[in-house]
Amino acid sequence: MKILIITDAWFPQVNGVVRTLFKTRECLIAAGHDVEMITPEPFFSVPLPSYPEIRIAPFANSAIRKKIRDYEPDALHIATEGPLGLAARRYAVKINMPFTTAYHTRFPEYVKARTGIPLSVSYAFLRWFHKKSERVMVPTPAVITALKDWRIGNPVLWPRGVDLDLFSPGKATFPSKKNPVYLSIGRVAVEKNLEAFLSLDLEGEKWVVGDGPDLESLKKKYPDVTFFGMKSMEELPDYYRSADVFVFPSKTDTFGLVMLEAMGCGLPVAAYPVDGPIDVLGNTKSAVMDNDLKKACESALHISRKSARKYAENFSWQSATEIFASHLETRLKNSTAPRPKKSSENKIDYKVSAQS
Template identity: 90%
Template sequence: MKILIISDAWFPQVNGVVRTLFKTRECLLAAGNEVDMVTPEPFFSVPLPSYPEIRIAPFAAAAVRKKIKDFEPDALHIATEGPLGLAARRYAVKTNMPFTTAYHTRFPEYVKARTGLPLGISYAFLRWFHKKSERVMVPTPAVVDALKEWRIGNPVLWPRGVDLDLFSPGKPAFPSKKGPIYLSVGRVAVEKNLEAFLALDLKGEKWVVGDGPDLASLKQKYPDVTFFGMKSMEELPDYYRSADVFVFPSKTDTFGLVMLEAMACGLPVAAYPVAGPIDVLGTTKSAVMHKDLKTACEEAVHISKKSARKYAESFSWQTATEKFASHLVSRTDYPPSG
């Protein structure tokens, strides 16, 4: 099958959306599909307001249309709701080309956290964007239910996986003599609720890996915390292997792929009992979910690293990609009208 994926999120960004699309493309190619992508990489781009580390390509609509025409995909998947996704959606609707979309992050909650914009306005935009999509792929059953509640498209489950070869147990690269190391990995921004972790009175060290709009202010506010900045996917395992507990303070993530990466490296997780962690961690004994994040952190220290790794091994990118492929819509099944 010839598959074209449109995404406003791509390298050099390091986040769950990029890693998900990278591994999905890799597995699709391994299965014998022909896969191409349209990303901001080759185009003129500008920093996203309040997120300068994320760049978008606002003037690439003509190039998007040309790519779709020239590639003639059997299946078109629009992964994001940014400028490239909007251009692809506009062309597909105009030409009666069927397409699928995805919902990776709790976009309305993020926008509200940063701007105060009411949820209803953002969800109205999402309702419009995904209305013409044959299927909206989402990472967990909780998100399927949430989109149904907001009357957004036709949500279907597309689970996630973890690269068990890259993310694997090993010797600590940066051992500490100050006690347990509590690690958080992700975008340093208000919607990640990072201060709920940084403000905790914990014995040991607090590490943060990631970049974002709040990095400078949080470094100044919490001088005892070690901020490493952004690291590549290949560098991340060294930080996971060196820590004792992975702390996931976010209450807005739809999935939280970093939790699986941490557990694949043998790192137990501490998180709030909210959507995202509940869907990823389930009832495993390899993590602690508690409304008091400090309690979760202190209890997670005692969890076996072997137990965490064993749980992560139940997640496969191959299985996740097979589910993705099953949701794609072939143009031959939906011939143009007229």
């Protein structure tokens, strides 16, 4: 199957959406599919307001139309609701080409946290964006319920996995000044609820890995916390292996891939009992969920690293990608819409290598 994936989120960003798409593409190719991607990488881009580390490509409409015509995909998947996603959606609707979409993040909650814009406004945009999609792929059953409540598209489950070869137990390489070490990895922004973790009175040391708009202000407010900044995916296992508990304070994430990465490295997790952690962690005894985050952190210290790793082994990218592909295949079987006519113009190669 020829699959074209459009995404506004790509390297050098380091986040769950990028990791999910990178591993999905890798597994699709391994399964014999022909996969190409359109990302912001080859285009002129500008910083996203309030998130300068995230760049968007607002002027790629003609290139996207041409790529869809030239590649003639069997399946078109629009992964994000940004400028590239909007351009692909616009053209697909124009030529009556079926497509699938995905819902990776609680976008309305993030917008409200940063700007105060009501949820109803953002959800109205999402309702419009996903209305023409054959299926909206989401990471957990809780998100399916939420989208149905807001009357958004046709949500179906596309679970996540973890790279168990990269995120694996190993020797701790970062000596701490005092034990235990509590670690949080992710975007340093208000919607991640980091201050709920940073303000806790915990014996030991607090580490934060990641970048974001609140990094400098939190550095000043919490001088006793060690902020490492953004790290590459290959560097992250060293931090997981060197900590004693992974703290996930977010209450708005749809999934929280970092929790599985931590457990893959044998690091127990402490989190709030909310959507996201509940779906990922379930009833496992290899993590602790509690409305009292300090209590969850201290209780997680008593969980064995072997137990955390064993739980992570239940999740694989191969099985998650098979589900992704099955949604596309089902869509194709039910579709009678024509492919776009091939352009006679010179082809533009936007293929992204697996080493990007």
